Amino acid sequence: MRDHRAVTSPTPGPRTPAPSTPAPRLIATDLDGTLLRDDKTVSPRTVAALAAAEEAGIEVFFVTGRPARWMDVVSDHLHGHGLAICGNGAAVVDLHGGPGNHRFVTIRELAVPDALDVVRVLRTAAPGTSFAVERTGGLHHEPTYPPLHLDPGESVAPAEKLLAGDAAVADQPVLKVLAYHPELGPDAFLTLARTAVGDLAAITRSSPSALLEISERSVSKASTLALCCEERGISPAEVVAFGDMPNDMEMLAWAGTSYAMGNAHPDVLTAATGVTATNNDDGVARVIEDILATRR
Known part of the structure; x- marks a missing residue:
């Protein structure tokens, strides 16, 4: 399916957390420099945190600049969802078929x-x-x-x-x-x-x-994530996002709660509501664990 709807990406800027944040329904995480360690592996702690989030009913989306063919790095950690936003928002991909057998769900092409x-x-x-x-x-x-x-x-x-x-x-x-x-x-x-x-x-x-x-001029991680959330009836306030580089800034600014990694590009800090530990120190997993602890 090709989706040509224009979605305006928000302009990154200083963020102040809302006084009352709804329980998260979706976690959107970048891969390189964020979920993945520098050696391109996913730590056991992070694997466990992602699985626990999904068991708690929180959907997980990988949101990356990588093309679909480079998604084998997380193919063993798909659990129940298997969807990823690739190419900085240019495509939504179903990864259930495994490496080399992905299926494009949405394409937002550059003319x-x-x-x-x-x-x-x-x-x-x-x-x-x-x-x-x-x-x-x-x-x-x-x-x-x-x-x-x-x-x-x-x-x-x-x-x-x-x-x-x-x-x-x-x-x-x-x-x-x-x-x-x-x-x-x-x-x-x-x-x-x-x-x-x-x-x-x-x-x-x-x-x-x-x-x-x-x-394409309206494509970003944020605008495609917004489309996916709209289809699921999920508001920005119910999204927690993670990233480390300039291509993550619109997504971090759009999400109700967002975290720049401890190793993030300095500009990324202006778009996020908070900062977590580095990718090598399980920054994503630490936040997910805290989220789940408050729900018990």
Whole structure:
């Protein structure tokens, strides 16, 4: 199913917890730098906390910038839900089939004309930028795009050719475009790109390198999570969210209760209602345990 409804993402800013917070019905957690330890594993304590939350009737959503094919890292910890928001909100994916057998439930694609406009603008604004195109079927990249995650491209060509109407995979929706710069700092590149691109697309980042993630203008983790919660009759006040990087900020600002990880990017602290321990110190699990303790 393709969902083209526009959902306005909230602007991150200082947060003050509400005096009375409803019991949480959904936990939304980022993966890298948040739920996962630095070695990309999920600790036994975190596995137990997620299972206990679901047993208590609290739904758990993984909300990540990762593509669906990289979700095997949590495939053993799905318990009853099996749904994830991937690609920074570009897709909702059912993971029940296991690695390689995921099913797209919702797709919020980046229109090809907009993707081409973004590539054109960034080539001018930041010479030396290289691009990759993430489609539902896999990654396609330019010859100069670095293998940052050892993820071999399905095809290699200039971005304009990868996005052409006669490309072999033109029937696969574009989930996002990735832009990498070998010399600019990550935050500097993000600021430059957002200024140059304007409202053509949504631009964020989650990598420690100068790698930007570019989606349809209304797409973010927050806007897709809002759609999923609306379908379930869950209000923002009933959501607890966790994150550590700029691509989490809208989600943390939208949720009624939210936590920046102890290892979070400094900007993320302005969007969250609280701070928890680092990802390596089970920050997510600690909060879940506290939530469940108050319900006993």
